[in-house]
Amino acid sequence: MQLYKEYLEQDEFGSYEDFLKNFRIVAPPHFNFAYDVVDRLAAETPEAMALRWCNPQGEQEDFTFARISRLSMQAANLFTSLGIQKGDTVMLVLKRHHQFWPAIIGLHRIGAIAVPATHLLTEKDIVYRVQAADIKLILATAESDFTSCADDARPKCPTLKHTLIVRGAREGWADYDAALAAQSPEFPRPQPLNENTDPMLLYFTSGTSGMPKMAIHDYTYPLGHIQTAVYWQGCPDGGLNLTVSETGWAKSVWGKLYGQWMAGSAVMAYDYDKFVPDDLLKIIEQYKVTTFCAPPTIYRFFIQQDLSQYDLSNIKHCSIAGEPLNPEVYNKWLELTGHALREIYGQTELCVTIGNFPWMKICPGSMGKPSPLFDVDLIDEEGNSCQPGEVGEIVIRVRKERPIGMYMGYYRDEERTRSVWYDGLYHTLDLAWRDEWGYFWYVGRADDVIKSSGYRIGPFEVESALMEHPAVVETAITAVPDPVRGQVVKATIVLARGYEPTEALKKELQDHVKHTTAPYKYPRIVEFVEELPKTISGKIRRVELRQRDAEK
Numbered sequence: 252m253q254l255y256k257e258y259l260e261q262d263e264f265g266s267y268e269d270f271l272k273n274f275r276i277v278a279p280p281h282f283n284f285a286y287d288v289v290d291r292l293a294a295e296t297p298e299a300m301a302l303r304w305c306n307p308q309g310e311q312e313d314f315t316f317a318r319i320s321r322l323s324m325q326a327a328n329l330f331t332s333l334g335i336q337k338g339d340t341v342m343l344v345l346k347r348h349h350q351f352w353p354a355i356i357g358l359h360r361i362g363a364i365a366v367p368a369t370h371l372l373t374e375k376d377i378v379y380r381v382q383a384a385d386i387k388l389i390l391a392t393a394e395s396d397f398t399s400c401a402d403d404a405r406p407k408c409p410t411l412k413h414t415l416i417v418r419g420a421r422e423g424w425a426d427y428d429a430a431l432a433a434q435s436p437e438f439p440r441p442q443p444l445n446e447n448t449d450p451m452l453l454y455f456t457s458g459t460s461g462m463p464k465m466a467i468h469d470y471t472y473p474l475g476h477i478q479t480a481v482y483w484q485g486c487p488d489g490g491l492n493l494t495v496s497e498t499g500w501a502k503s504v505w506g507k508l509y510g511q512w513m514a515g516s517a518v519m520a521y522d523y524d525k526f527v528p529d530d531l532l533k534i535i536e537q538y539k540v541t542t543f544c545a546p547p548t549i550y551r552f553f554i555q556q557d558l559s560q561y562d563l564s565n566i567k568h569c570s571i572a573g574e575p576l577n578p579e580v581y582n583k584w585l586e587l588t589g590h591a592l593r594e595i596y597g598q599t600e601l602c603v604t605i606g607n608f609p610w611m612k613i614c615p616g617s618m619g620k621p622s623p624l625f626d627v628d629l630i631d632e633e634g635n636s637c638q639p640g641e642v643g644e645i646v647i648r649v650r651k652e653r654p655i656g657m658y659m660g661y662y663r664d665e666e667r668t669r670s671v672w673y674d675g676l677y678h679t680l681d682l683a684w685r686d687e688w689g690y691f692w693y694v695g696r697a698d699d700v701i702k703s704s705g706y707r708i709g710p711f712e713v714e715s716a717l718m719e720h721p722a723v724v725e726t727a728i729t730a731v732p733d734p735v736r737g738q739v740v741k742a743t744i745v746l747a748r749g750y751e752p753t754e755a756l757k758k759e760l761q762d763h764v765k766h767t768t769a770p771y772k773y774p775r776i777v778e779f780v781e782e783l784p785k786t787i788s789g790k791i792r793r794v795e796l797r798q799r800d801a802e803k
Contacts, residue, residue: 252296253488254288255477255513267610267620270482274623276655278447278471285323285359286440288473288513293320301512303491303538304349306522307530312349316512319353324438325431326357332434333388333413337362337445340384340453344368344391344499347522350417350427351498352508354390360438362445364467366453369499370395377404380455384465384662385410390427393419394524447471453662454501456599465662466501466600473509475602475656478624480510483595483606485568488515490541493534495549501599502573506544516542528552532561539565546573547580550592554583563588572597575693577715578615594618596645596693598679601625602656604647605691616715617690618683624656629685630676639687642694642707647677682709699793701730703738708772710793716767717742717774720760722750727783727791731776731800742774743796745782752779 256262260275279287292299297317305311314322335341341363345351351367358365366384370392377400380386387410391397398414398421405411416424445451451470455463480486484494484506494506507518521534532553535543543566550571569590576594585591595606596618604627607619621627628636629643637643647657649672657677660668671678682694694700694709701708710728717726725745730738742760746752757777764773784795 252292252299253513253515254291255481255510258474258477258513264610267608270608270610271621271623274478274482276474276477276624278474278655280447281443281445282447282470282474283359283440283445284470284473284509285356286444288509289316289320289323289356292316292512300491300517302349302352302518302520304520304522305534305538314349314352319356321436322353322431323356323360324436325434326353327360327438328434329427329430330357330361330363330388335361335363335388338364338450339387340364340366342366342368342380342386342389342391344370344372344389344395344397345417346370346392346394346497346499346524347520348392348417348498349520349522350390351503352518353431355504355508357438359451359470360440362441362449364450364453366455367499367501367503368455369497370397371499372397372400374400374403377401378407379462381408381411383455384453387411388413388415390415390417391424392417393421393424398424445470448659450659450662452504454599464667465664466658467660467662468658471655472602473504473513475624475654476505476508476510477513478510478603478622478656479505480514480516482608483593483603484510484542484544484570485593485609486511486514486516486542487567490514490516490567491519491538492516492542492544493519493521493538493540494543495531495545505572505597505602526552528556532556532558532563535566536562541565542568542570544570544572547571547576548574550580550584554580554587558587566590568593570595575618575711575715576616577718579715579719581613581615596681596683596691598681600658600677601647604679605645614686614690617686617692619691620689621691624654626650626654629683629691637685639685642682642684642700642709644697645679645681645683645691647679649675649677696793699729701728701738701740703730703733703740704736704771706771708740712768713740713742713764713772713774716764716772717744717760719767720763722747722756722760725783727793727796728774729793729796729800739775740772741776741778741796741800743778743780743783746779 261273264270293316301316301319302314355365414424415427417427450467452468454466486492492511496502570593581592591613593607595603597604605618626648631643680697683691713728717723724747727743731741733739761773784792
């Protein structure tokens with residue numbers, strides 16, 4: 252059942268221009284995804300599939316909407332029995348375990364603030380997050396070192412009152428599943444429960460510099476993902492969507508929860524730790540996945556497989572997010588499968604901001620065109636709108652009301668919020684340029700753009716050129732100070748198997764960039780390394796590479 256149509260002023264569009272002009276989401280008062288979507292689906296289509304879960308160990312389990320509704324009511328009762336109330340913060344560290352879905356819905360029922368997080372957090376990370384957000388309860392997986400780190404952090408976390416565990420046991424941690432089973436499967440909607448502007452969901456953003464920010468969303472945020480599921484991922488009524496993401500990241504609720512259920516698609520959760528291309532392709536085949544979304548790295552591994560050995564005929568749409576898409580990956584996937592990859596641009600603070608929507612011709616490597624949810628522009632350093640071909644910062648114009656799908660600000664940090672949101676503009680700090688047809692092309696983070704001999708060089712373009720060479724597995728482009736040119740381009744490269752870091756290969760890669768992009772963009776400095784420094788979300792820390800060079 253496609254509930255999303257009830258929240259739109261218009262649900263049929265004949266062109267991108269029509270979509271941009273007329274797409275509007277209408278949020279009813281006191282909207283709460285738990286009651287207004289999950290319980291509604293459970294009442295009207297109780298046996299419809301909500302979640303299909305499996306893991307490499309052969310375990311599998313299906314969850315109908317009736318079952319999700321019941322389990323989430325039990326979760327709400329469990330959390331309230333432990334003292335969790337409206338406005339309290341609860342951290343969910345559940346990898347890809349099926350317990351995540353009833354738990355987060357249960358928190359929505361209470362009016363508590365869910366804080367999804369990754370199991371890769373260290374003791375220091377946990378202390379910072381618990382103290383910053385006053386976390387009162389942690390529900391975590393036993394299948395990682397997280398619980399050990401949390402125990403070490405506990406003496407420094409006075410607000411942390413309760414810890415629950417799944418898929419294992421540990422002293423000092425209560426068994427979540429056992430406690431859940433003892434709870435009542437009824438949890439009537441409190442009156443009144445929440446305003447639309449109440450905080451509902453908090454993410455610690457994985458910045459490439461500084462401590463993580465706390466981006467907080469309100470109760471209308473799920474409605475913003477109608478666009479995500481319906482007009483980007485193409486999730487059909489009765490379909491099955493697989494988005495590759497651990498539940499600790501914002502991409503999980505983008506692709507594994509809100510929009511998909513409103514569109515009428517079930518969610519596929521493959522609960523793995525180590526990515527094996529063959530295993531994931533077999534899951535797509537076995538469960539007849541209809542829509543698939545993953546970062547470029549996944550597709551990069553897929554195109555190295557013999558795809559003729561897999562039945563991927565049920566797939567109708569493929570999408571890509573998480574990092575910019577190199578055109579060679581797009582072209583090869585299209586050649587092998589016949590499916591175009593629909594790329595978008597967005598942030599933890601936003602929903603789909605720029606995208607490749609159904610009515611558009613896809614230009615490989617382009618992020619697409621602006622979303623109707625946001626008033627998107629590119630501005631130069633003086634604040635003027637950029638002309639076609641001119642590099643500028645992506646900004647959102649916020650006039651009278653904050654758009655649905657946009658964050659409320661950085662939790663408990665007005666100064667940081669004001670640093671990027673002022674004078675009616677939200678500054679993304681990402682740079683791009685717009686072509687004469689209105690397509691946006693990613694350049695890089697504002698801090699990463701290189702200014703050399705009067706030229707502005709975007710790291711992504713040079714990285715894309717290097718990635719086309721078979722010797723390169725991964726690369727990061729940074730600037731190195733130069734007394735003559737101001738800055739010069741440096742490439743830090745991880746080589747593929749079979750290649751040696753020689754001067755001859757260095758020269759070959761430099762020439763490759765000259766011929767693929769422009770001569771002035773080639774990396775004058777090339778360094779071969781075993782691995783690149785990354786954040787816990789997998790983003791390359793170019794700031795660390797720059798710091799290393801500054802210390803040499």
